Amino acid sequence: MTGQPATLPLVAITHEPIDVAALIAAVSHARVGAISTFLGTVREVNDHRPVTGIDYEGYEPMAVREMQGIADELVEEWPGLRIAMIHRLGTLQVGDVSVAIACAHARRAPSADAMRRAIESLKARVPIWKREHYVDGEWTWVDPTNSAAPMASQS
Amino acid sequence: MTLPVLLFASYADAFGARTVAVPVTMPCTVADVVLAMRSIPGGEKLPARPLVAVNHAYAKPDARVSAGDEVALIPPVAGG
Numbered sequence: 001m002t003g004q005p006a007t008l009p010l011v012a013i014t015h016e017p018i019d020v021a022a023l024i025a026a027v028s029h030a031r032v033g034a035i036s037t038f039l040g041t042v043r044e045v046n047d048h049r050p051v052t053g054i055d056y057e058g059y060e061p062m063a064v065r066e067m068q069g070i071a072d073e074l075v076e077e078w079p080g081l082r083i084a085m086i087h088r089l090g091t092l093q094v095g096d097v098s099v100a101i102a103c104a105h106a107r108r109a110p111s112a113d114a115m116r117r118a119i120e121s122l123k124a125r126v127p128i129w130k131r132e133h134y135v136d137g138e139w140t141w142v143d144p145t146n147s148a149a150p151m152a153s154q155s
Numbered sequence: 156m157t158l159p160v161l162l163f164a165s166y167a168d169a170f171g172a173r174t175v176a177v178p179v180t181m182p183c184t185v186a187d188v189v190l191a192m193r194s195i196p197g198g199e200k201l202p203a204r205p206l207v208a209v210n211h212a213y214a215k216p217d218a219r220v221s222a223g224d225e226v227a228l229i230p231p232v233a234g235g
Contacts, residue, residue, distance in 0.1 A: 040235045056232070057164055059227060062211040087234060099235050119235060127165035127208070127227075141165040142233040147212030 010084035013060050018088055018100045023033030027082040027104035034108035036115035041100040042092050046142075050135040056089040056098060059127040063087065070121045074103070078110040085118055087128060099128075156181060158188060158220065161227035166179065166205070169196035178221075186216035190225060205229070 024035060042054050071083045082104040092098055101118045105111040123144070127148035133139045156231050157176035167173050177191045185207045192198045206229035213229070220226060 038160040057162055059161070059208070059211075059229070062208055062227070063234075065211045123232070125213075125232065126234045127163070127228060127229050130233045131164070134203075141230070142170070143165070144233055145231045150168055150204045 006084065008082050008084065009075060010086075011064055011067035011071055012086045013058055013063055014086055014088050015090045016051055016088070018086055018097045020097065020100050023086060023102045024083045024099050026084045027102045029082060029104065031080070031106055032104040033081060034131065035102060035104040035105050036108075036111040038099070038101040038115050038119045039097050039101075040119070041098050042094050042098060044094045049132075051094065052133045052135055053091060053093050054098070054133070055091050055131040056087075057129045057131070058087070058089045060089075062127050066126045067122065070118060072127065073121075074114045074118060078105060078114050081105050081110060081114050083114065083118065085122065087122070087126070089128070136137035158222075158224075158226060160192065161225070162187065162213065163227070164230045166201070166228050166230045169200040170195065181220075182224050183220050184216065185214050185218045185226075187218070188220055189212060189228075192228070201228075204233075 010026050027035060043049055067085055072085055075081050083099040087099045101115055103111050103115040130142050131139050132142055159174050159181050160177050161174055162170055175195055177188055179187055179191050208227045208229050209218060209224050210218060
């Protein structure tokens with residue numbers, strides 16, 4: 001992602017901290033007039049429980065394929081869109097960036113709309129899971145389909 | 156024969172494994188694989204209609220599964 005021109009759309013899974021500047025640089029271009037970015041970060045409280053960290057797990061080849069599919073759909077809807085999205089896996093602490101998306105377009109509306117669609121689609125389709133750790137030592141696999149009562153919990 | 160099925164996150168915890176060998180008769184469907192998994196210890200924890208991927212793509216219950224396919228059960232996703 002650094003030191004050479006990026007092939008777009010750029011989609012990736014990483015186990016290292018995300019280089020947001022490099023992601024933005026990848027979509028930058030003289031024809032671009034707007035770059036919308038989204039950063040997902042680890043929040044200190046979820047469902048009223050204090051969180052100490054999150055383990056992210058992914059089915060990596062399928063995750064990359066789904067992210068590529070999302071990017072291709074967005075470029076088809078907004079021709080000229082330059083998109084990069086990267087998701088981090090592993091153990092993250094509060095405040096760490098777990099996902100970063102950059103959408104560049106000649107105009108701001110497609111740039112912003114594509115960015116919003118990208119993160120919503122990623123959360124709905126890409127096979128990545130997170131296990132939240134709480135201050136009391138318990139942990140839970142987060143299940144967005146049942147957020148009031150997580151499906152698996154163990155102390 | 157037995158078909159290796161990949162497991163992740165809460166499903167891996169339910170079966171106590173990252174891969175389970177599922178007894179099936181080939182050729183079969185995604186629904187046949189899920190049904191066979193319900194009789195394996197841990198299978199009782201699966202939801203009514205778990206998501207399944209075949210060769211890195213979501214597959215419907217009536218999709219065909221062949222020997223050599225990479226089959227995975229996909230728990231509710233929670234990326235972002």
